[in-house]
Amino acid sequence: MKDNSYQGVMGRRNEIMKKAVGLNYEVFENPGIGFDYEKLMRETGYSLEEVQHIQAATGVGNTPLLELKNITALARKFSPEGKGARIMIKDEASNPSGSYKARRASAAVYHAKKLGYKGVIAATSGNYGAAVASQAAMLGLKCIIVQETYDSRTVGQPEIIEKARKCEALGAEVVQLSVGPELFYHFLLLLEETGYFNASLYTPYGIAGVETLGYEVIMQVREKYGKDPEVVVCTNAGGGNLTGTARGILKAGALDTQIVGASVDLSGLHMASDTAFNKKSFTTGHTGFGLPFTTWPDRTDVPRSAARPLRYMDRYLSVTQGEVFYITEALAQLEGIERGPAGNTSLVAAFGIAREMDQDAIIVVQETEYTGAGKHIQPQLSFARSNGIEVRYGDPKTQVPGVNIILPEHPSMIRGVDLDLRSIRTSLIKNAVKFSGATQVTPEDIEFLAVETRLKELEVEEILEELQVAYQKGGKS
């Protein structure tokens, strides 16, 4: 008889996980803090060509690139003379499950089938569940989605409820849980009982699946406009979207394209809190995931996350809930395209950045998802009101997440705010030292941390000094 108490199952965590992802992470570990990320991606992921082949077989990818001429014209109205870059979207809603997550799921589910697993399990509150369910249906595998659906009153956010229905519609069994630590326990127990594959969002297969997105963006912009885009904006939560896209952009040889992350500002709302659970109008692409995962990626359901956004980010902007609602409506009414909140988070950031850039510059926004019954503005705003959130017009920058939603009084107010990347990098270094338990940081560790944070080794040493962490000198400038 197995001990299925909380402690018992948690105690078997590593063993369960190893069996369920079919991957031994230990061989990629270096002594000390680091691990060989590129080796992990090279030896266990799929090449770009393999992913293209896998995705073509299930109708994933090759999504359209659309120019938003009317939104660009609106941005130019509030831009200095000669400014107002061309804004385009990469329309990921046309993937089979309605979001870019189909790219991640396609590689993960293909891999599960190749290894002979009978089914797949994913712990996710959203689009990824639908994507895994869709891919599992296509490849004839069973699918279980474990979802944090409700607060303790069994009240669920409209978007999360919609996504539970979508997963079920696509043939998955959805285990609906309330917010809290028992999700991981149930997830482990199900993996152990079924012997299914853990279609984690954070394996090398999943991230390799997103590389095609970045690669396609570059090829499409080159073909249509004869150059590389100046900026690509990616909505950032767990970091896989930005990481995979950036890797694809680099594989296309676009070395000068700036990679910008964007997240909705939900500061002050705790993600694991029962009372805060239904006070947010966004279920992904927000700072509640974006900041912790960027400053410490290895907090997922695999030992080393293949999503490492700080390696690729040139800028990181926060935007407000009210701004995203506004731009969602602007996209629908000016361009005739209704899309979901996650992608429109990036569109807000792009609307601000465009006004800093010359008119011949190109910004590509990842419009990462469809919209639907629960993601739409109306159910979200009604739900927010019924949870005591004030909704009004004003200056969106004066918002307090969980207290009010401020729709911009005028579109000129729509502009993201740059987050301080130096302090985000400092947090990553601090976390890396803390979680590794290192007492002395070696030159090899410094080399790893420099790549993790896109800093020079001497800059890492400077931060270690600020943090009062002992290290061996020798860093390169």
Ligand SMILES: Cc1ncc(COP(=O)(O)O)c(C=O)c1O
């Ligand atoms: C539609 C959509 N866009 C963007 C994101 C952000 O992706 P990531 O978590 O990899 O940063 C998500 C993740 O939940 C998503 O579902």
